Amino acid sequence: MHWKRRTTLMVAIAALLVILAGGGAWAAGLVPFGDRGAAIHGSAFDPNTPAPNFTLEEAGNKQVQLNDFRGKVVLLYFGYTYCPDICPTTLATIARARASLGADASKVQFVMVTVDPKRDTPARLDAYVQKFDPSFVGLSGTLAQITPIASEYGIYFQAQSPDSTGGYSVDHTAAVTLIDPQGQRRLLESYGTTSDQFATDIRSLLH
Amino acid sequence: MLTTFPLRARTIRGALGPLLALFGLVVLVAGCGSSASTPTAQAAASSSGTITVEQAWTRPMTASMAGMSTATSMAGMAMPSASPGAMNMSGMSTATPMAGMTMPSASPGAMDMDTTDAVYFTIHNNGSDADELLSASSAVATTVQLHQSTLTNGISSMKQVSSVTVPAGGSVSFDPGNYHVMLIGLKHDLNVGDHFDLTLTFKESGTITVSVEVRAN
Numbered sequence: 488m489h490w491k492r493r494t495t496l497m498v499a500i501a502a503l504l505v506i507l508a509g510g511g512a513w514a515a516g517l518v519p520f521g522d523r524g525a526a527i528h529g530s531a532f533d534p535n536t537p538a539p540n541f542t543l544e545e546a547g548n549k550q551v552q553l554n555d556f557r558g559k560v561v562l563l564y565f566g567y568t569y570c571p572d573i574c575p576t577t578l579a580t581i582a583r584a585r586a587s588l589g590a591d592a593s594k595v596q597f598v599m600v601t602v603d604p605k606r607d608t609p610a611r612l613d614a615y616v617q618k619f620d621p622s623f624v625g626l627s628g629t630l631a632q633i634t635p636i637a638s639e640y641g642i643y644f645q646a647q648s649p650d651s652t653g654g655y656s657v658d659h660t661a662a663v664t665l666i667d668p669q670g671q672r673r674l675l676e677s678y679g680t681t682s683d684q685f686a687t688d689i690r691s692l693l694h
Numbered sequence: 695m696l697t698t699f700p701l702r703a704r705t706i707r708g709a710l711g712p713l714l715a716l717f718g719l720v721v722l723v724a725g726c727g728s729s730a731s732t733p734t735a736q737a738a739a740s741s742s743g744t745i746t747v748e749q750a751w752t753r754p755m756t757a758s759m760a761g762m763s764t765a766t767s768m769a770g771m772a773m774p775s776a777s778p779g780a781m782n783m784s785g786m787s788t789a790t791p792m793a794g795m796t797m798p799s800a801s802p803g804a805m806d807m808d809t810t811d812a813v814y815f816t817i818h819n820n821g822s823d824a825d826e827l828l829s830a831s832s833a834v835a836t837t838v839q840l841h842q843s844t845l846t847n848g849i850s851s852m853k854q855v856s857s858v859t860v861p862a863g864g865s866v867s868f869d870p871g872n873y874h875v876m877l878i879g880l881k882h883d884l885n886v887g888d889h890f891d892l893t894l895t896f897k898e899s900g901t902i903t904v905s906v907e908v909r910a911n
Contacts, residue, residue: 568759571812571877572843573850575753576870579910614759643849650854652837654808654878661850678845678871 527691528684529665529674538563538664538672539639543600543626546613551626554670559596560692561666562685565642567603567657568615573678575619577663582620584685591693594668597623602637602644602659604630640664641675667692744821745860745899750892750906755811757880808836811884812874813892813906816867819860826897827858827866832906834890836879843871857897884908 538553538561545551553561562581566574578599585592599616601607604627607615612625627633637644644659661678665688674688739748819825830838843852850871858873860866868874875892884890888908895901 569808569810570852571810572841572852572870572874573845575812579753611759614756618754618756647851647853652878654837656852658849658851660848661845662848677848678850 526684527674527688528680529676529688531674532672535667535671535673537670538666539636541632541636541639543628543632543636544609545624545626546609548609551624553598553666556596556598556666557670558668559594560668560689562595562597562689563640563664563666564597564599565602565637565640565644565659566599566661567601567659568607568611569603569654570656573661577661577678578616578619578623580680580682581663581685582623583682584689585620585622587682587686588689591690592622594693595622595689599623599625600633600636601625601627602633602642603646603657604628604633605646665689665692740902740904742896742902743899744819744823745825745896745902746818746820747815747894747902747904748818750813750815750904751909752811752813752877752884752906754884754886754888754908754910755809755880756883757809759809808879811835811877811880812841812870813877814868814870814874815904815906816865817858817860817894818865819862821898822862823898824862825860825899827860827894828856828897829895830875830892831895832877832890832892834881834884835877836881837877838892839876839878840873841876842873845871860896886910 540552540554542550542552553563564574564577564581566577568574578597581597585595585597588595597616597620599612601612607625607627609625609627612627616623616625642660642662644657646657647655649655663676663680663685664672665674665676667673673692676685676688739746741747813830817827827840830840832838840855840858841852842855843850845851854876855873858866866873886908889905890908891903892906893901893903
């Protein structure tokens with residue numbers, strides 16, 4: 488009996504310590520947003536800052552600004568259409584996440600900015616992104632326009648030298664930035680984030 | 695946190711032992727089964743000697759994006775509902791309404807830019823010697839290469855590889871974000887539900903032709 492009570496007490500103390508340690512780490516900003524109870528997956532920007540605005544070109548000679556999408560959760564991705572693996576996997580995952588959101592889907596805007604403007608014309612980008620979801624937007628411009636935008640979003644990209652067929656791939660940061668309806672930069676989703684995790688994180692920014 | 699983590703890890707490891715043993719047994723049994731039934735290979739798996747390739751798939755892709763965009767700007771043909779993308783996501787594989795429009799120019803290519811796609815599958819080597827995948831070919835694309843994506847500090851990179859070793863008694867998965875067969879310059883659209891042949895050449899086992907399924911994901 489005595490032994491049992493002591494065990495219970497020790498378990499209780501251990502549990503308390505764990506909770507305190509967790510809380511302390513959270514308060515000190517040591518753990519990502521995702522570990523705060525609600526199962527948010529992405530890493531939070533702390534503090535939130537306004538997402539840098541930019542203007543690029545969409546198919547049909549349309550000039551599009553990031554700020555045009557105010558009121559929606561924007562998923563901003565930097566990729567390219569010749570990318571057969573990482574980019575389609577990301578776009579397909581986000582398309583599934585959006586499809587799972589029901590009525591909230593209309594408040595979600597996926598925007599892909601090309602890191603390969605030499606080959607990705609606005610028309611080509613448009614055709615590519617719409618393969619995944621007709622609501623997706625693809626934006627292109629000149630390398631001189633895109634480089635500083637990518638830099639502001641912490642996105643690295645570098646074209647590799649062409650192979651024997653003349654094709655080349657572009658190394659690029661594979662993360663997706665989530666911007667809330669007020670235009671604040673909120674979460675960064677790394678490659679490998681599942682559609683359920685995207686959906687949860689999008690909902691958290693909408694409600 | 696520091697105190698609970700090792701405990702939890704030990705618990706998982708403790709449960710994992712028997713599970714792994716069971717899994718190993720299942721794989722062994724499956725291995726025997728498949729080599730015994732090689733002549734009647736299932737649709738999902740193809741094998742030659744000790745090599746088995748299963749669950750080959752790729753995503754839908756149009757052969758010509760330039761053609762598609764021309765069609766879009768041409769007539770405002772109710773793009774959103776007619777978009778093959780929309781159909782793919784819902785899993786239907788009805789013939790694309792755009793097919794008639796993208797085809798009329800008899801010269802494929804020229805102005806049209808190449809499109810790419812990636813094929814994924816799992817290779818099992820049931821033999822006692824390692825084997826090597828040396829190349830892949832298919833009639834659906836101008837060029838077919840073995841590629842590997844890597845992720846370093848969040849930066850994705852892709853490079854061509856000359857071969858992929860399949861260890862004796864082991865397997866190699868071609869998965870999104872890792873190894874894939876890259877189809878460069880698709881000759882025709884790949885729509886959900888389509889199947890096409892992909893021939894893999896191994897150093898020891900020779901060629902194996904697998905049927906690749908086009909699916910939404």
